[in-house]
Amino acid sequence: MAARHFVAAVAAVLAGASAVAGPTAPGAAIAARIDGEPVYAFTLDALWQQRRAAKPSLERRAVLDDIIQVRLLAARAGNAAPKVQPGATVAFAPEVMVEERLVATLREVYGKDIDTAVKAQPGATLESLVIAQPPMSQPQLDAIFGRQGRLKLEIALTAEQQSLAGKADVLRYRLPGGEPASVTLYDVYHRQNVQGRLALSQQPASVAAQQARRIVANAFVLHWARQRFGAEAVADLRKVIEDGDTVVALQNLHGVGLDTDAGSPLLNRLSGEVSAQEIEGFYREHKDLFARVDRVRARHIRVADEAQAQRAVRALQQGAGFAATARRMSRAGDAAKGGDLGWISADGSKDWLASLAFSQPPGKPSAPVRAPVGPNENAYWEIVLVEEQVHGAHPLQSETVRYQASRMIALQKARQQLSQMIEQSRRTVRIEIAEAP
Incomplete structure (x- = not known):
């Protein structure tokens, strides 16, 4: 998990926190505030349910304490810790890894509801979201990836090639109730690691079509979550995952x-x-x-x-x-x-x-x-x-x-420096608990 459970509970810090009222709209309820910034109940519940799969006795308050501590330390760290991709042996873009883990968390916790939403689409699949899949000519692909048949150990597009890839639509789609959108060849390229980019350069049409559908599937999950819980709540869960990466990097440092x-x-x-x-x-x-x-x-x-x-x-x-x-x-x-x-x-x-x-x-x-x-x-x-x-x-x-x-x-x-950073983060913020988990 992004929070990594690395810090002892901050019960002593939270014990004196005062209760505050939070919104009652679905997904908008507030679990806590840190210097006025909310931690959404949606984030707490999602992570609590996910972690209880491995540890059924885990208390909800312990997860909230962990979320707060990770957010405090991530904010304190600033740029001190390099970005990392936990579990990745090759380079993915950090924002891609965060989004993948965000979608994976939503699928793990709300999988049945998401499956129901998929089955409600025409044909009971996400293929109905695809409006068009424009053909890509071989000269167009050669201009982006170079001529086929050449041995390549890796693929790194130049700025000009990236610009061309950004103008090449792999497919166009429309989310329920949304406006038409497109997945470009650059979108696919940007989301790949070294091996994925090499495969994309060798079989651009088939690999791009497959990966573009993955992007659309992720977009559908995020759209469903925002519609149900609110965009701010989903953004909060994403931030917790991103904060966890920062804390892991800080620990490694x-x-x-x-x-x-x-x-x-x-x-x-x-x-x-x-x-x-x-x-x-x-x-x-x-x-x-x-x-x-x-x-x-x-x-x-x-x-x-x-x-x-x-x-x-x-x-x-x-x-x-x-x-x-x-x-x-x-x-x-x-x-x-x-x-x-x-x-x-x-x-x-x-x-x-x-x-x-x-x-x-x-x-x-x-x-x-x-x-x-x-x-x-x-x-x-x-x-x-x-x-x-x-x-x-x-x-x-x-x-x-x-x-x-x-x-x-x-x-x-x-480790002494890290402990001091943790203690300082606890002393310099105002924490309010909006509920009694």
Whole structure:
């Protein structure tokens, strides 16, 4: 969901809010006001019903508290947080993603009513909304997308091509009780991500017709909602979704939900500003966070192929001793010593077998691992058993400590900044609750 449930309830802020009267027209009822700006009951009810599908015990007031907190923080953030498209792995225009989630929310909550409205149309489909589908000539399409048959990794129209696309109607339609409108080729292009634009450039006529009907279907849902609940109420729900995007971006900027290796411009800057004294203090206080395995004592079994490796594994699973199995089956030079590798130090120069030993838990033979040999070398398989581990900590002056400590300190500072922003947003506005949810 757009609000993301990231903030604790603001009951303390809302407890002293006074009641105000709201309009009684359908969809125009007010749930709360923030510095005089309304939060519509329609928005609250839509999000409450949607979230209750996953959490039936969710209280309506908790959703209202969340909406208010998200709106406060989004307003406070201003331009501090970049726009994001949650869940999108490639670039969609932010306003397109907001509209898609708005329509999805309306469909999820009011799907039966919307289906009834569709069935009330001639032919019981939205196809009756289409007035015309003008043909697009190949020269016209070539002028916009270039000549067909050329290999393209992506498509990005120039300003001139976008202008031509804006003059090319894909279809014309009329919403119930509305004026004729059109979906242009630019409208379709603008709503696509990278893959969609590439598909559009390769099969412009068919892809454009399909996507134009999706645009009309979305327009019908939004038209239905505005007719039933009012344009201002629907705009309020859209704003909550957009505010949620801003808050998610703001969280990411401040490292909420991220691990220490994840970055943002703010985290990267704060990490670079951490001093050696801060790192040392953090290290002394949180030395357990820098624990490592200093030494391991290990044995191994080396065999020529995977079949022999599986036989060795079965023998071990049936209770054979690891050293005895190594003496009987290993082809390594230390087989007579039961495959004893001795003690391996973390500070020493480790080959791949030593690295494998450091990656294994003690007391349990590893799965057979194929050695990373060259193309002209004979392959072989290794099974490793770590018998003992000696634990220690990365030294203070190591690059590991410098990097990890600076990232964790940066996360602490960023999250503190976000907490301060949340507290300031609570203290600087007047919140009025218009009802008792």
